[in-house]
Amino acid sequence: MLKLFPAQLPWWLAGPGMGLCVxxxxxxxxxxxxxxxxxxxxxxxxxxxxxxxxxxxxxLVALVVGALAYGLAGSATRLTGYPVLxxxxxxxxxxxxxxxxxxxxxxxxxxxxxCTSGHGLSGCAAGSPDSLAxxxxxxxxxxxxxxxxxxxxxxxx
Amino acid sequence: xxxxxxxxxxxxxxAFGFLIxxxxxxxxxxxxxxxxxRSWYLFAVFGSALAVATAGLMLVRRAGTTMFGxxxxxHHRPAQRHSxxxxxxxxAGFGLCGTCPGGAVAMVATGGVGSLLVLxxxxxxxxxxxxxxxxxxxxxxxVTSPGPTRRFPAVRG
Numbered sequence: 365m366l367k368l369f370p371a372q373l374p375w376w377l378a379g380p381g382m383g384l385c386v387x388x389x390x391x392x393x394x395x396x397x398x399x400x401x402x403x404x405x406x407x408x409x410x411x412x413x414x415x416x417x418x419x420x421x422x423x424l425v426a427l428v429v430g431a432l433a434y435g436l437a438g439s440a441t442r443l444t445g446y447p448v449l450x451x452x453x454x455x456x457x458x459x460x461x462x463x464x465x466x467x468x469x470x471x472x473x474x475x476x477x478x479c480t481s482g483h484g485l486s487g488c489a490a491g492s493p494d495s496l497a498x499x500x501x502x503x504x505x506x507x508x509x510x511x512x513x514x515x516x517x518x519x520x521x
Numbered sequence: 522x523x524x525x526x527x528x529x530x531x532x533x534x535x536a537f538g539f540l541i542x543x544x545x546x547x548x549x550x551x552x553x554x555x556x557x558x559r560s561w562y563l564f565a566v567f568g569s570a571l572a573v574a575t576a577g578l579m580l581v582r583r584a585g586t587t588m589f590g591x592x593x594x595x596h597h598r599p600a601q602r603h604s605x606x607x608x609x610x611x612x613a614g615f616g617l618c619g620t621c622p623g624g625a626v627a628m629v630a631t632g633g634v635g636s637l638l639v640l641x642x643x644x645x646x647x648x649x650x651x652x653x654x655x656x657x658x659x660x661x662x663x664v665t666s667p668g669p670t671r672r673f674p675a676v677r678g
Contacts, residue, residue, distance in 0.1 A: 397537065407647075
């Protein structure tokens with residue numbers, strides 16, 4: 365890897381930059397930034413035979429390009445299975461855990477109408493009640509699940 | 522959608538993908554440490570992102586219009602049961618996998634190939650929720666439909 369970028373950007377650069385992304389997408393294109401909506405329009409819509417909005421598809425492609433740009437030139441990039449979890453959970457348990465966790469993420473995001481970006485960032489910044497409710501809920505549950513997993517795994521997680 | 526709006530979407534997508542990868546949204550350990558309240562880095566990232574996005578959207582709201590997308594339609598919906606239920610399921614996936622939809626993309630981009638499983642589960646989950654909604658009632662697609670949004674006048678107050 366090229367190691368052009370630090371393993372981790374300072375918070376005062378990454379945070380405000382992400383905030384500006386939300387502002388720019390609304391201020392320029394009148395759109396709510398959201399990753400699960402982009403995945404839905406790009407990958408799921410064709411299977412359900414409806415037309416996902418084109419900008420969402422383009423947003424997803426651009427997002428992947430941006431992520432790969434950092435990944436390819438970032439100094440923390442290395443091929444791994446699944447950090448920490450793959451060491452703590454035996455192989456036969458890891459596959460259903462990851463696929464099941466992903467399933468919950470997708471099912472819940474569509475049910476709630478957004479994810480960390482659409483609700484947590486864009487919707488909360490817009491002051492939308494559903495986003496504030498969803499964000500408080502998923503964060504509280506994520507913390508509870510994390511502590512529960514830590515207790516059940518005897519501190520391995 | 523105008524050419525300007527499409528170009529903005531692409532530019533914001535690249536920037537957002539770059540930043541979420543750079544700040545460790547794709548790093549299991551980073552998210553895990555945050556969910557255990559052992560590191561404040563992600564809270565600083567998310568808090569500053571939210572602060573900048575909220576302040577920026579206030580300015581866009583005051584302008585009332587967007588550069589390429591017409592009069593501003595900011596996401597604004599009441600909190601309903603689905604906001605809580607969906608977010609609770611999403612939060613469980615968040616806690617189990619230590620990632621979210623954008624984070625899963627970032628994780629693959631930084632070499633965490635195990636996250637492909639999460640992404641596969643995520644797409645399946647999005648689809649499954651569509652099946653559930655289609656079975657219960659032919660409801661609107663909450664993630665993609667514009668829905669009831671609040672229109673802001675050019676000058677408020």
